[in-house]
Amino acid sequence: DAKTTQPPSMDCAEGRAANLPCNHSTISGNEYVYWYRQIHSQGPQYIIHGLKNNETNEMASLIITEDRKSSTLILPHATLRDTAVYYCIARMDSSYKLIFGSGTRLLVRP
Amino acid sequence: DVKVTQSSRYLVKRTGEKVFLECVQDMDHENMFWYRQDPGLGLRLIYFSYDVKMKEKGDIPEGYSVSREKKERFSLILESASTNQTSMYLCASSSPFYEQFFGPGTRLTVL
Numbered sequence: 308d309a310k311t312t313q314p315p316s317m318d319c320a321e322g323r324a325a326n327l328p329c330n331h332s333t334i335s336g337n338e339y340v341y342w343y344r345q346i347h348s349q350g351p352q353y354i355i356h357g358l359k360n361n362e363t364n365e366m367a368s369l370i371i372t373e374d375r376k377s378s379t380l381i382l383p384h385a386t387l388r389d390t391a392v393y394y395c396i397a398r399m400d401s402s403y404k405l406i407f408g409s410g411t412r413l414l415v416r417p
Numbered sequence: 418d419v420k421v422t423q424s425s426r427y428l429v430k431r432t433g434e435k436v437f438l439e440c441v442q443d444m445d446h447e448n449m450f451w452y453r454q455d456p457g458l459g460l461r462l463i464y465f466s467y468d469v470k471m472k473e474k475g476d477i478p479e480g481y482s483v484s485r486e487k488k489e490r491f492s493l494i495l496e497s498a499s500t501n502q503t504s505m506y507l508c509a510s511s512s513p514f515y516e517q518f519f520g521p522g523t524r525l526t527v528l
Contacts, residue, residue: 341516348522348524349521349522350421350507350508350509350519350520350521350522351460351507351509351519352519353516353517353518356516400514401514402514403448403450403465403467403511403513403514404462405460405462405517407459407460408459409459
């Protein structure tokens with residue numbers, strides 16, 4: 308599984324979009340990009356995943372660059388409850404493994 | 418909604434005790450997982466089960482065993498708890514090659 312790199316921390320104002328970057332320059336063609344988040348003292352929560360097309364669901368949007376070397380998770384209108392650690396994970400389509408790095412600690416300010 | 422439940426949120430045990438951590442999922446998932454999470458080390462996979470009575474070691478299986486007698490239930494067993502097993506334990510379930518759904522976690526303290 309490719310290694311991912313994320314900034315250790317970010318902040319944004321409540322109501323604004325939060326854009327969380329992830330670098331995965333060694334990703335291979337059959338590796339998906341997954342995003343999870345972990346709110347303090349809870350288990351990780353699945354957010355979204357994609358292979359090469361941009362994806363959107365009720366929680367977030369995932370933008371993957373054309374060369375697939377990086378991606379951005381977008382929370383369109385961040386709320387205080389979005390304060391959490393966000394993990395970007397590259398996972399092979401044939402693998403059960405999720406390898407969690409240290410993630411990005413997002414603080415949403417009132 | 419997928420529901421993964423763990424038997425306890427907080428547990429305090431003594432060194433040498435046998436400890437059972439239980440996990441139940443209600444989505445008929447084939448795969449179930451046990452992780453532990455420690456500051457600075459992230460989540461590490463202890464054991465994985467892909468079917469009833471089937472299991473595979475993860476990255477840190479030493480000191481742990483597991484049991485999966487029914488599809489919905491996956492137990493993590495610490496045969497003789499030690500202080501270095503003080504940690505947050507997380508259970509997850511998934512369909513094969515799909516996203517994993519996590520339980521709320523059990524914070525285990527071994528004194």
